[in-house]
Structure formats: structure tokens, C-alpha cells
Amino acid sequence: MSRLEELKGRIESREAKIGVIGLGYVGLPLAVEFAKAGFSVVGFDLDGEKVRAVEAGTSYIEDVRSQDLAEQKKAGRLSATTDFAKLPIADVINICVPTPLTRTKDPDVSHMAKAIEDIARRLRSGQLVVLGSTTYPGTTSELLIPMLESSGLTIGTDFSVAFAPERIDPGNTKFGVHDVPKVVGGETPLCTELASQVYKTIFDQVVPVSSTACAEMVKLLENTFRAINIGLANEVALMCDRLDLDVWEVIEAAATKPYGFMKFLPGPGLGGHCIPVDPSYLSWKMKSLNFSARFIELAIDVNTSMPRHVTSKITELLNEDRLPVNGSRVLILGVAYKPDVGDVRESPAIDVIELLQQMGADISYHDPHVSEVQIEDRGYKSVDLSDDVLGSCDIAVIVTNHSAIDWERVVARAPRIFDTRNATAGVREGRERIRKL
Numbered sequence: 106m107s108r109l110e111e112l113k114g115r116i117e118s119r120e121a122k123i124g125v126i127g128l129g130y131v132g133l134p135l136a137v138e139f140a141k142a143g144f145s146v147v148g149f150d151l152d153g154e155k156v157r158a159v160e161a162g163t164s165y166i167e168d169v170r171s172q173d174l175a176e177q178k179k180a181g182r183l184s185a186t187t188d189f190a191k192l193p194i195a196d197v198i199n200i201c202v203p204t205p206l207t208r209t210k211d212p213d214v215s216h217m218a219k220a221i222e223d224i225a226r227r228l229r230s231g232q233l234v235v236l237g238s239t240t241y242p243g244t245t246s247e248l249l250i251p252m253l254e255s256s257g258l259t260i261g262t263d264f265s266v267a268f269a270p271e272r273i274d275p276g277n278t279k280f281g282v283h284d285v286p287k288v289v290g291g292e293t294p295l296c297t298e299l300a301s302q303v304y305k306t307i308f309d310q311v312v313p314v315s316s317t318a319c320a321e322m323v324k325l326l327e328n329t330f331r332a333i334n335i336g337l338a339n340e341v342a343l344m345c346d347r348l349d350l351d352v353w354e355v356i357e358a359a360a361t362k363p364y365g366f367m368k369f370l371p372g373p374g375l376g377g378h379c380i381p382v383d384p385s386y387l388s389w390k391m392k393s394l395n396f397s398a399r400f401i402e403l404a405i406d407v408n409t410s411m412p413r414h415v416t417s418k419i420t421e422l423l424n425e426d427r428l429p430v431n432g433s434r435v436l437i438l439g440v441a442y443k444p445d446v447g448d449v450r451e452s453p454a455i456d457v458i459e460l461l462q463q464m465g466a467d468i469s470y471h472d473p474h475v476s477e478v479q480i481e482d483r484g485y486k487s488v489d490l491s492d493d494v495l496g497s498c499d500i501a502v503i504v505t506n507h508s509a510i511d512w513e514r515v516v517a518r519a520p521r522i523f524d525t526r527n528a529t530a531g532v533r534e535g536r537e538r539i540r541k542l
């Protein structure tokens with residue numbers, strides 16, 4: 106029996122050791138789930154603070170309870186290290202490192218390349234390597250496999266490779282890790298079989314596809330679909346602004362159609378590590394094939410224009426009362442990129458604050474999930490949402506509709522409110538002070 110065939114038995118008996126490289130929003134929940142399923146899991150990260158937190162049984166990711174993490178740690182099923190020399194311990198290695206964009210909006214594969222290099226230097230026969238980071242179609246076969254084969258070992262006979270995109274939605278209380286089917290594309294049928302077998306231990310459903318590139322494209326289709334539809338909703342918001350219509354009323358009424366319409370909402374712009382970033386991985390790849398991904402480019406154009414639209418509406422609203430933006434006290438409500446999470450990556454609030462900062466506004470913010478934030482060279486700390494803070498601002502701008510914020514009180518106390526999320530839909534008193542996107 107080959108080492109790869111042997112791995113099947115080790116997965117079945119839970120003797121297989123699982124490695125997770127990158128213990129962030131994706132990697133930490135995955136590591137904890139594998140540990141809960143009875144595997145011994147080692148997490149690898151360059152960030153010593155994260156490693157120390159895992160070792161101390163403390164979670165730094167909102168979706169992972171410290172109690173769960175500590176339980177797995179105590180049971181001896183979970184550990185973390187910065188020492189990549191320990192990689193050969195793992196029979197299965199999941200790569201969950203970031204895939205951001207460079208300043209010129211091209212894919213930044215440096216984190217992936219570093220992780221793959223770390224594996225390649227110590228690759229041993231019998232290992233299964235699964236890439237979970239979102240990336241352009243072709244990454245696994247064009248980048249990962251050649252780097253691993255530089256070790257002298259051969260794909261399919263000595264080691265296995267698959268791509269299995271991560272599809273979690275941080276902060277989503279309805280769909281947890283298990284509930285979202287796992288798409289798996291292996292380099293060979295055995296690679297797909299092994300990766301599917303591993304993931305069946307923690308996911309309710311596994312969806313095998315015919316290749317690594319297909320699995321890579323599945324993930325990009327999902328997120329591009331969202332980016333484009335949010336782009337359409339944002340453009341409809343701009344149209345409704347010119348038509349003097351309430352875009353929220355239009356969308357909610359359209360959404361009563363029981364078929365053929367899917368509700369997407371406008372907002373101050375896209376945020377997070379995925380939706381604003383992933384479509385650019387696809388359009389970059391397509392450019393190399395002389396294909397222009399026009400829908401993607403258009404959606405990027407509309408979505409990135411939204412923070413500027415928000416600031417021009419704020420300017421308009423202040424202007425009605427003869428207030429200049431310069432020197433006005435602007436209270437930003439929510440800086441996280443979406444409700445009920447503390448993640449500010451790519452958050453449109455950052456762009457809105459930057460623009461207002463350039464116009465000389467006196468900015469403060471409140472976010473129950475983000476205690477401080479650095480914007481350009483300025484650091485801000487979340488202020489308490491006291492009656493005094495609300496009453497003394499010139500305008501409160503709702504950028505993130507966190508469920509912990511009492512919108513009735515915001516509207517009752519603030520002199521003007523600009524609501525980019527329709528967070529105040531249920532507020533009855535004081536509606537005349539609200540202006541919506």
C-alpha cells in the first residue's frame with residue numbers, strides 16, 4: 106500500500122495529524138473544528154501573539170469561543186507554533202494565509218508563496234496539501250504544485266494536492282463552519298478522494314469537482330456574483346438619489362417577487378478581505394489571457410465610488426443648515442466592514458473618514474466591536490455613545506448597522522443623521538432628521 110493509500114486509514118481512525126498554516130478568521134475555526142472531530146491539530150503562524158493566544162486557550166476570533174478552544178487545548182488535540190520545522194508532523198496541511206492585493210490592485214501571492222516554500226523545504230512522502238486561500242484559477246497547478254515538486258517528490262504518487270475554498274461568513278449565526286458545503290478539487294482522483302474524506306469529518310456536505318482550477322473558479326464566481334450585484338444595488342441607489350426615490354423602499358418591494366429576483370443592498374462601499382478583493386484576482390488572470398472582465402471592472406468602479414457619494418451627501422446635508430464640513434463634528438457609527446464583527450479590513454468607513462479628514466471635519470467614532478482604529482497617520486478610539494456625544498455632534502453617520510446600537514436613541518439625540526444602511530428603518534420618532542443613502 107502506498108503512503109497516500111495509507112493516509113485513508115489514518116484519516117478514518119483519526120490518527121492523521123492535521124496542520125493549519127495561518128490562524129486567522131479562516132484557519133483558527135478550521136483548526137478548532139478538526140480538533141473537535143478528534144484529530145490532533147497543529148496550527149502554524151508567523152504571528153507569535155496569535156500562537157501564544159492559542160497556546161493559552163484564548164480566542165481572538167469572534168466566531169470561535171475561548172471555551173471551545175481551551176477545551177481542545179486541554180484535551181491535547183490542539184497546539185500552535187511559529188516553528189515550521191514541525192510541518193512534517195502533519196499528514197494533512199491546510200493553507201489559510203491571506204491573499205490581498207498589491208497597491209496596484211494585482212494579486213499579492215507573497216503570503217501563499219512563503220507558506221508553500223515552507224512546506225516544500227520539508228515535504229515528505231504521504232502528505233496531503235490543501236490550499237484554502239482564495240486565488241485565481243490556475244494557482245494550485247501553476248504555482249503550488251511546481252514549488253512542491255521542486256522537493257524532488259512527485260504529485261499523485263508521493264504527495265497529494267487539492268484546492269478547497271473557504272466559504273465561511275464571519276458573524277453569521279445561521280450558517281456555521283459545518284453547514285456550508287465544502288467544495289473540493291484535487292489534482293488527481295486520489296487527491297480529491299483524500300481531501301473529500303478529510304473534510305467529511307467536519308462538514309455536513311462535501312462537493313467534489315473535477316479539478317483544482319474548477320474549485321478556484323467556484324469561489325471566485327461566488328464572490329464576483331456578490332460584488333457585481335452589490336454594484337448594481339449601489340448604482341440603483343445613485344439612480345434613486347437623482348429620481349428622489351427611496352432605494353430601500355424600491356428594493357424591499359421588488360424583493361416581494363417570489364421568483365427571479367434576489368435581494369442585494371446598497372451601502373457606503375464594499376469591505377472585508379473577500380468581496381472587494383477576490384474579483385480582481387479573476388480579472389487579473391483574465392487580462393493575462395487577453396480577456397477583459399467588463400462586469401467586474403464596472404462593479405469595482407461603482408462600488409469604490411460609494412464612499413465619495415456618502416461624503417458628498419454629508420456635505421449637502423450640512424450645507425442645508427449653513428454648516429461647512431470643515432470644523433463640523435461628525436460622529437461615525439460603526440467602522441467595521443459589516444454588522445456585528447470587529448473586522449475593519451477594506452472597510453468603507455475608513456475611506457469615508459479619510460475623505461472627511463481631508464475636508465477638515467472633526468471626526469469621532471463609536472463601534473462596539475472596534476475599540477481603536479488607525480487611519481492614515483491618525484489613531485482614533487471608539488467613544489461611548491452617551492447622550493452628550495450624540496447631542497454635541499453636528500451629524501451622526503451610520504456606516505455599519507451593528508445590532509447592539511440603539512437606533513431609536515441615536516435618532517432621538519443626534520441633530521442630523523445620515524443613514525447609509527437603512528439601520529433606522531424601524532425608528533418612528535424624529536424621522537425628519539434622517540437622510541438616507
Ligand SMILES: NC(=O)c1ccc[n+]([C@@H]2O[C@H](COP(=O)([O-])OP(=O)(O)OC[C@H]3O[C@@H](n4cnc5c(N)ncnc54)[C@H](O)[C@@H]3O)[C@@H](O)[C@H]2O)c1
Nearest residue numbers: 127128129130131150151152202204216219220238239271
Ligand atoms: N475572512 C473571511 O471571511 C474569508 C472567507 C473565505 C475565504 N477567505 C480567504 O481565506 C484566506 C485567509 O483569510 P483570513 O481572513 O483568515 O486572513 P487573516 O489575515 O485573518 O489570517 C491569516 C493568518 O495567516 C498568517 N500568515 C500570513 N502569512 C503566513 C505564512 N507565510 N505562514 C504562516 N502564517 C501566515 C497571518 O499572520 C494571519 O494570522 C484568504 O485567502 C481569504 O481570501 C477569507
